[in-house]
Amino acid sequence: MKRKVILFAALLLPLFVLAQSNLGKADDKKTDDFVHENYFGGFTPEEFQLYKDAAKAGDVDAQYNVGYCYENGEGVEQNYSEAAKWYRKAAEQGLSAAQHGLGFLYAYGQGVKENWTEAAKWFSKAAEQGYGLSIFAMGACYEDGNGVPQNFVEAAKYYRKAVDKNVVEAYEALGRFYYIGGGVPQNYEEAVKLFAKGAALRNPNAQYYLGLCYHFGNGIKADTTEAVKLYLLSAEQGFAPAQNELGNFYLTDPTHKDYKKALEWLNKAVAQDLPDAFFNMALCYEEGWGVEQNLKTAVEWNRKAALAGDAEAITKMGIAYEEGKGVEQNMTDAVKWYLKGAELGNSDAQTNYAKCLLQGNGITQNYTEAIKWLEKAVAQKNPIAINNLGFCYLNGFGVTADLEKAEQYFQKAADMGYELAKENLKMLK
Numbered sequence: 001m002k003r004k005v006i007l008f009a010a011l012l013l014p015l016f017v018l019a020q021s022n023l024g025k026a027d028d029k030k031t032d033d034f035v036h037e038n039y040f041g042g043f044t045p046e047e048f049q050l051y052k053d054a055a056k057a058g059d060v061d062a063q064y065n066v067g068y069c070y071e072n073g074e075g076v077e078q079n080y081s082e083a084a085k086w087y088r089k090a091a092e093q094g095l096s097a098a099q100h101g102l103g104f105l106y107a108y109g110q111g112v113k114e115n116w117t118e119a120a121k122w123f124s125k126a127a128e129q130g131y132g133l134s135i136f137a138m139g140a141c142y143e144d145g146n147g148v149p150q151n152f153v154e155a156a157k158y159y160r161k162a163v164d165k166n167v168v169e170a171y172e173a174l175g176r177f178y179y180i181g182g183g184v185p186q187n188y189e190e191a192v193k194l195f196a197k198g199a200a201l202r203n204p205n206a207q208y209y210l211g212l213c214y215h216f217g218n219g220i221k222a223d224t225t226e227a228v229k230l231y232l233l234s235a236e237q238g239f240a241p242a243q244n245e246l247g248n249f250y251l252t253d254p255t256h257k258d259y260k261k262a263l264e265w266l267n268k269a270v271a272q273d274l275p276d277a278f279f280n281m282a283l284c285y286e287e288g289w290g291v292e293q294n295l296k297t298a299v300e301w302n303r304k305a306a307l308a309g310d311a312e313a314i315t316k317m318g319i320a321y322e323e324g325k326g327v328e329q330n331m332t333d334a335v336k337w338y339l340k341g342a343e344l345g346n347s348d349a350q351t352n353y354a355k356c357l358l359q360g361n362g363i364t365q366n367y368t369e370a371i372k373w374l375e376k377a378v379a380q381k382n383p384i385a386i387n388n389l390g391f392c393y394l395n396g397f398g399v400t401a402d403l404e405k406a407e408q409y410f411q412k413a414a415d416m417g418y419e420l421a422k423e424n425l426k427m428l429k
Helices: 029-037 045-056 060-072 080-092 096-108 116-128 132-144 152-164 168-180 188-200 204-216 224-236 240-252 259-270 275-287 295-307 311-323 331-343 347-359 367-379 383-395 403-415 419-428
Strands: none
Touching: 045 060, 060 080, 060 096, 080 096, 096 116, 096 132, 116 132, 132 152, 132 168, 152 168, 168 188, 168 204, 188 204, 204 224, 204 240, 224 240, 240 259, 240 275, 259 275, 275 295, 275 311, 295 311, 311 331, 311 347, 331 347, 347 367, 347 383, 367 383, 383 403, 383 419, 403 419
């Protein structure tokens, strides 16, 4: 089943969500009092007017508070342009909370034209003053290359600083880096510690990733029951990858199969446009899991995932067009999908695209190009590609014929359990 292990630069997901505090806290006691006094009830129009009068007189904290009210529609009609105007006034006077607020508006194009360079500039100014949310935001900017050159080492440094400031989202972010070795050496145990701290603070992302650690025994003893509990905590907060993972669990776990529950969770993830969930819905219709089997519907779900850039779904679109399952057979379209998947690094797509080049099926025959793509797939230890490269050495397709190399490749693929390679070895004996 399809699962997203890490939401990284493409991914992944988004790709990230900046944390604009609902408290909107500024730097000194005056602003803190304003925020805390109104925490439960919001701001009345009368209170808003008092702060606007002070803001017009140049009071920096009042300028921030007016920006906050306009951004959140408290005491006044929501107006992002006015929010940006008042945040800027306070930001230019050096108020870190206002600098963060202005950066946030630039990041999302609210009240100003989206501009990540400007967003990163203001986040950086606030981060230099120790403003936790901006420190985290700078980590996210460096992770995704938004407004600054992508740099995982710098991202990890900022995330560590944000963790030290107890920014909740930072525990999950730094944990992810330790999980995959992004910007820091891979360390599952350290990842688990960070995810656990974030999960204890009810961060849904951290709950999900801690669930993955329990599920696969990475950095902690495997415990499926604990993993499902964490997925559920995250999913109930609306985190789509956790909803998708619960769908996976109820579709595939031998002792907990429940197609009805699986579809309930997958539908929640689908409603949030999660490509992995599209892919899994396609599998449900392809296999008839909890729904009537329908290959055409399966292809349409798979197409949604493919159009969202999912390399595995793209490859399956190629297979559908090659085999004529759920769509009319069309090798030209199959080749187009295989090439897209191959360029995204999917080894199955690389193998299938190379096969089309070898056969001249849907594309002009080109042995040299076929070898190039087979070698890419072989580097990823794809057994079919390894067998097919052996076939090329056996017959001299795009390479100098070499029986010894052919046998070596067949043996590698056979050792990986690929039956056709075993048959090819027998033929060489």
